[in-house]
Amino acid sequence: xxxxxxxxxxxxxxxxxxxxxxxxxxxxxxxxxxxxxxxxxxxxxxxxxxxxxxxxxxxxxxxxxxxxxxxxxxxxxxxxxxxxxxxxxxxxxxxxxxxxxxxxxxxxxxxxxxxxxxxxxxxxxxxxxxxxxxxxxxxxxxxxxxxxxxxxxxxxxxxxxxxxx
Amino acid sequence: xxxxxxxxxxxxxxxxxxxxxxxxxxxxxxxxxxxxxxxxxxxxxxxxxxxxxxxxxxxxxxxxxxxxxxxxxxxxxxxxxxxxxxxxxxxxxxxxxxxxxxxxxxxxxxxxxxxxxxxxxxxxxxxxxxxxxxxxxxxxxxxxxxxxxxxxxxxxxxxxxxxxxxxxxxxxxxxxxxxxxxxxxxxxxxxxxxxxxxxxxxxxxxxxxxxxxxxxxxxxxxxxxxxxxxxxxxxxxxxxxxxxxxxxxxxxxxxxxxxxxxxxxxxxxxxxxxxxxxxxxxxxxxxxxxxxxxxxxxxxxxxxxxxxxxxxxxxxxxxxxxxxxxxxxxxxxxxxxxxxxxxxxxxxxxxxxxxxxxxxxxxxxxxxxxxxxxxxxxxxxxxxxxxxxxxxxxxxxxxxxxxxxxxxxxxxxx
Numbered sequence: 001x002x003x004x005x006x007x008x009x010x011x012x013x014x015x016x017x018x019x020x021x022x023x024x025x026x027x028x029x030x031x032x033x034x035x036x037x038x039x040x041x042x043x044x045x046x047x048x049x050x051x052x053x054x055x056x057x058x059x060x061x062x063x064x065x066x067x068x069x070x071x072x073x074x075x076x077x078x079x080x081x082x083x084x085x086x087x088x089x090x091x092x093x094x095x096x097x098x099x100x101x102x103x104x105x106x107x108x109x110x111x112x113x114x115x116x117x118x119x120x121x122x123x124x125x126x127x128x129x130x131x132x133x134x135x136x137x138x139x140x141x142x143x144x145x146x147x148x149x150x151x152x153x154x155x156x157x158x159x160x161x162x163x164x165x
Numbered sequence: 166x167x168x169x170x171x172x173x174x175x176x177x178x179x180x181x182x183x184x185x186x187x188x189x190x191x192x193x194x195x196x197x198x199x200x201x202x203x204x205x206x207x208x209x210x211x212x213x214x215x216x217x218x219x220x221x222x223x224x225x226x227x228x229x230x231x232x233x234x235x236x237x238x239x240x241x242x243x244x245x246x247x248x249x250x251x252x253x254x255x256x257x258x259x260x261x262x263x264x265x266x267x268x269x270x271x272x273x274x275x276x277x278x279x280x281x282x283x284x285x286x287x288x289x290x291x292x293x294x295x296x297x298x299x300x301x302x303x304x305x306x307x308x309x310x311x312x313x314x315x316x317x318x319x320x321x322x323x324x325x326x327x328x329x330x331x332x333x334x335x336x337x338x339x340x341x342x343x344x345x346x347x348x349x350x351x352x353x354x355x356x357x358x359x360x361x362x363x364x365x366x367x368x369x370x371x372x373x374x375x376x377x378x379x380x381x382x383x384x385x386x387x388x389x390x391x392x393x394x395x396x397x398x399x400x401x402x403x404x405x406x407x408x409x410x411x412x413x414x415x416x417x418x419x420x421x422x423x424x425x426x427x428x429x430x431x432x433x434x435x436x437x438x439x440x441x442x443x444x445x446x447x448x449x450x451x452x453x454x455x456x457x458x459x460x461x462x463x464x465x466x467x468x469x470x471x472x473x474x475x476x477x478x479x480x481x482x483x484x485x486x487x488x489x490x491x492x493x494x495x496x497x498x499x500x501x502x503x504x505x506x507x508x509x510x511x512x513x514x515x516x517x518x519x520x521x522x523x524x525x526x527x528x529x530x531x532x533x534x535x536x537x538x539x540x541x542x543x544x545x546x547x548x549x550x551x552x553x554x555x556x557x558x559x560x561x562x563x564x565x566x567x568x569x570x571x572x573x574x575x576x577x578x579x
Contacts, residue, residue: 022510023273052416053403054515055546057526057539073513073526073541077400077416084513105403108549116237131230131578141238142537148242 002026004083012038027084035087036097042074043102050074056109058117060144067091068119089119098124116142202231208567209574222555227548232578240538244504245271253339256576258301259519261294264343266516270525271345273514274507275479282470283347288426289463292456297326298519299449306568310387315377322370329359346480347473364457371453388443392554392566402550405543406521407448412440418517430462442569479505504533520571544577
């Protein structure tokens with residue numbers, strides 16, 4: 001197993017639910033309550049030193065018990081290593097800790113995840129929609145149960161009649 | 166530039182006119198100003214709500230999404246090949262690099278080796294695209310700040326390369342020339358000659374751009390010490406590309422995680438010191454020289470060979486065979502109607518585009534379509550630092566900051 005994974009698994013034995021090393025991408029899944037602790041460890045531990053946040057993403061698995069997966073990708077500029085941190089969130093309690101105070105760039109990235117997937121971030125400074133309009137009521141577009149063509153909101157737009165020439 | 170100091174000097178009473186002390190207290194309040202979405206220097210449709218104290222920015226809140234087209238949702242509905250033209254429309258001034266980043270991500274998912282000649286071709290065209298991107302950026306930034314001449318000079322030279330793209334793939338901006346496993350077609354001898362001519366023609370022109378700007382007091386005054394960000398903050402915000410390197414961090418994926426033909430070329434990564442707009446300008450201009458160097462080396466080293474990986478279940482057959490050969494036609498039809506069977510798994514692949522790290526995070530559950538595709542767009546992430554970088558500067562500096570990010574809203578909103 002990859003030394004980074006060994007280290008994380010050794011430190012948080014109970015919190016780590018899955019590790020994988022595929023195509024050179026190292027990824028670790030942790031339980032939701034341990035997320036902040038692991039993230040803090042990844043950033044501050046001298047062997048980890050993940051100072052750079054690459055992106056925050058989310059995946060919808062409608063058939064799973066814990067429906068959503070939030071994905072953080074970190075990079076260490078000094079150590080030149082990458083890690084992917086994942087956690088699962090059930091639909092009924094769609095909240096996960098925000099990492100904005102650890103990596104400031106997480107602010108906009110987490111807002112996007114909230115906007116697109118409807119996952120709320122606890123202690124986020126400004127959790128609003130970012131790409132969709134503020135008054136958008138059709139739900140969260142990147143969920144798998146959202147139809148590709150939308151739910152009909154666009155059909156209600158007023159169109160101006162063509163001006164006769 | 167310290168915010169507090171500036172404020173105290175602005176409101177100081179003039180000692181030569183003591184009567185001004187007896188003036189009635191003026192009503193002061195913060196002013197909210199909407200900048201955009203149709204402001205010419207916001208590079209597309211972006212709105213920023215500015216909270217002002219006099220002419221100084223106290224807080225700025227970017228409002229984005231005017232150009233949101235749901236590209237990530239569309240990706241889940243089409244095959245891997247069908248998504249390539251969508252990537253053109255992300256950062257529409259530098260389509261080649263988006264194609265490149267996407268194809269690399271899919272190749273990582275498939276564990277597909279690209280032939281050597283294709284790697285060289287990819288590197289050459291990517292660097293040509295980087296030159297175009299930086300020319301476009303330089304002209305737009307100079308125009309925002311008020312230097313119009315540079316705009317015309319840059320566009321004159323950009324036109325040569327766009328015509329070159331036109332001859333290469335039939336399109337100037339939305340190119341779609343990269344393919345999963347290789348490239349669509351090879352460079353012809355005419356194209357190579359034209360490119361060599363351009364490489365001889367171009368470096369003196371870069372000097373020319375610099376002459377216009379580096380001794381221009383207005384340019385220096387509006388870029389030096391404007392929008393300073395420390396290395397620590399820049400890393401914490403996840404900035405990348407010239408915006409991060411301007412603060413003195415030499416993070417460049419071409420060096421950190423070498424890909425394509427970059428490890429075979431010698432080039433340096435310019436790094437700034439002060440983290441201000443001027444340093445970011447300087448880096449981009451230096452990168453123009455480096456790009457010329459990389460293209461020269463690639464043209465010298467490139468050997469003949471195939472331009473598409475030998476993996477018929479994944480790669481598209483050459484167009485001339487599709488119309489003459491039954492098997493090739495069936496293969497083309499199958500690839501576009503069903504797609505290829507990608508292995509289940511999850512990858513992230515970042516590529517150093519001219520704006521910063523452009524990454525694709527693909528989750529596959531097998532089958533011909535991506536289950537989830539997330540685009541790490543540098544423009545979007547740079548906007549996250551806007552408030553931090555604009556605090557304490559003037560309204561007119563807001564335009565400079567949009568410019569210094571090299572922001573393109575198609576990529577920002579996706």
